[in-house]
């Protein structure tokens with residue numbers, strides 16, 4: 206299972222797993238800045254609809270931007286939701302990087318149940334102003350919207 210830990214600047218998602226073939230535990234973690242966590246919350250209903258779609262056996266490829274280089278990705282061939290860090294290649298394409306954190310659909314639906322209670326532990330979430338709420342916001346010049 207994944208564990209979520211709130212702080213004043215990030216939400217840390219982490220999981221400890223036994224590495225197959227080694228008698229060793231490894232903890233994977235990823236820090237998600239609060240504004241991206243908030244954007245994740247806003248997109249969660251859509252993500253859960255797509256999870257249902259995939260579980261019903263339909264084809265689906267999901268790639269949702271939640272800010273900076275961070276995306277939510279999943280597909281019928283990779284039935285997990287991933288927080289995945291993307292980067293822009295020299296050629297100018299957007300590419301998935303190696304940094305990511307995977308949630309099973311079961312974990313995602315569990316998170317959905319607890320998300321509003323969890324988010325209440327982070328009062329700052331309510332006062333964060335999203336970049337696109339600012340007047341004169343320009344997506345191409347915005348550090349959150351445009352992936353460098």
Ligand SMILES: [Zn+2]
Pocket residue numbers: 336337342343344347348349350351
């Ligand atoms: Zn923006």
